[in-house]
């Protein structure tokens with residue numbers, strides 16, 4: 001039986017050589033950083049983390065986030081060596097490995113469980129999709145906040161249901177990106193002592209030495225954020241790593257940054273400490289030399305000595321299993337004593353909704369003056385949040401404008417010391433807000449975040465990744481058009497809607513009135529695997545008389561016939577979303593008086609509409625009716641899909657302008673007269689305005 005030191009060396013060299021071999025076989029990838037960080041990963045997984053490889057979705061597991069996503073082979077090697085099991089449909093571990101050796105051999109190949117960068121949902125044990133640097137680090141803050149919130153909600157004396165820690169491995173790139181600064185600033189403020197970032201201080205990025213561009217004192221910066229900072233001057237020194245981790249474990253008032261000095265491509269005689277080892281294979285000859293250096297069989301490929309998984313089974317495996325089993329035991333008693341909380345944990349973990357979740361939803365009475373959709377949304381959100389305790393969220397400092405504050409008694413604010421609060425405050429940090437929301441959703445609470453639609457641009461990378469991960473985060477974006485008026489073009493979204501609609505999987509909903517807002521939220525709450533953008537107005541919208549027009553329930557289909565001719569045979573279609581729907585309704589009424597048969601189609605969600613069958617789609621937009629007008633206070637990009645080549649789109653062709661709303665709507669052509677004229681033009685009728 002080998003001693004602990006030689007077992008450690010065996011494990012670390014296995015991780016290193018698997019990374020080298022996989023990248024070489026793929027002829028692409030990043031070998032240097034997995035080689036450098038192999039001891040850190042080994043140490044964290046085998047000696048520190050509480051994680052049961054048999055049940056990688058056990059809710060109280062410690063989280064490991066590889067923010068340096070390019071070092072993916074480090075994670076795949078760990079998942080393989082730890083014998084982490086694949087998760088089945090029912091959220092339980094199966095007998096299959098999440099990552100087999102064959103999958104590692106197919107690193108970066110189509111459908112391999114080892115894609116170029118780690119992908120949540122695709123490979124069990126991957127906690128979040130990483131690759132865009134800094135995102136993972138910010139996700140980890142959301143995971144740590146989720147632990148804090150869930151601990152307050154679920155833990156009871158003698159029942160520590162949620163106690164997990166969150167570890168994130170960050171590189172120079174992660175710490176150069178602004179998002180990590182936003183997230184670290186908030187984590188320090190919130191005193192998230194359950195959060196540990198490990199910074200791979202290898203002083204190398206793609207272009208060469210970090211001395212080219214990065215000379216600040218990172219430790220001092222984090223200390224200023226309110227973090228505890230520890231320094232390990234050699235990534236291979238387990239004792240020093242161990243001391244740093246102990247310092248983290250003991251800390252109760254701040255997050256911890258462990259700065260680890262490492263050597264990229266450690267042990268490669270010609271590549272170590274060079275940027276050449278960052279993103280390309282070492283080459284056959286260098287691999288041979290490196291293996292020789294490691295005392296490893298030079299020609300062996302993908303070699304995993306039996307002792308390695310056995311040793312890890314004795315460490316991580318046993319520790320994780322014991323922890324989970326005793327947790328399960330405790331949970332049995334917990335369920336007996338707190339049946340409702342236990343049921344909530346189960347419901348939440350399965351992304352389901354508690355019974356009666358929609359009981360507070362009521363219809364808004366028709367009202368010509370109406371109210372802004374941000375206002376109706378505020379009422380609906382509060383009604384829902386009362387029934388869904390884990391619906392938590394906030395704003396990037398705009399809650400008074402976005403109206404997303406939960407105002408009912410006991411809703412509270414999430415701050416250091418009051419982490420059970422339901423109102424989160426992200427500060428003016430849209431990018432981090434997005435990634436933190438993803439971290440929260442990955443931990444299975446249901447998060448929403450809000451801001452102005454224009455600033456979706458500041459959070460777009462996180463929105464995109466949420467969609468790729470298929471997680472149900474809710475973005476409430478208000479001030480959704482030039483309707484913001486005097487704030488002018490910097491604050492008026494133009495191309496944002498079109499660009500969000502271009503993100504695969506993302507659902508956008510732009511409701512037309514208060515009752516469409518109710519139905520939009522009803523749809524949103526039931527979505528389990530997609531992020532949603534809810535685009536809302538600042539200005540008042542009339543609440544349509546639904547006894548005269550169709551029910552707002554049509555929102556669930558994405559688009560529906562709101563107003564029609566008596567015979568259901570329109571000559572011209574007026575299609576609109578959000579604030580422009582009532583404009584079309586007015587145009588419809590006037591056209592009717594003139595004997596022109598029009599139909600108003602409210603199209604709050606293109607994505608939901610696209611999910612409908614052809615029959616339904618044709619019933620809403622009959623192919624035979626080619627006279628079509630769309631109206632939307634946004635870039636017209638994309639509308640030709642619905643109005644066809646011969647249709648007309650009334651929209652924004654330029655940036656907006658700073659002026660009172662009524663002047664803007666006239667200036668940019670969002671008037672009933674203009675809609676009528678466009679409809680008549682479509683019907684090739686003479687137009688007189």
Ligand SMILES: Cc1ncc(C[n+]2csc(CCOP(=O)(O)OP(=O)(O)O)c2C)c(N)n1
Nearest residue numbers: 033131132133171172173174204205206278
């Ligand atoms: C947001 C973002 N910008 C650029 C890249 C491309 N990129 C991948 S790795 C890398 C350099 C990262 O350097 P570092 O974090 O120090 O990693 P190391 O080379 O030390 O592994 C860059 C620029 C990226 N993945 N994400």
Ligand SMILES: [Mg+2]
Nearest residue numbers: 172202204205
């Ligand atoms: Mg680096």
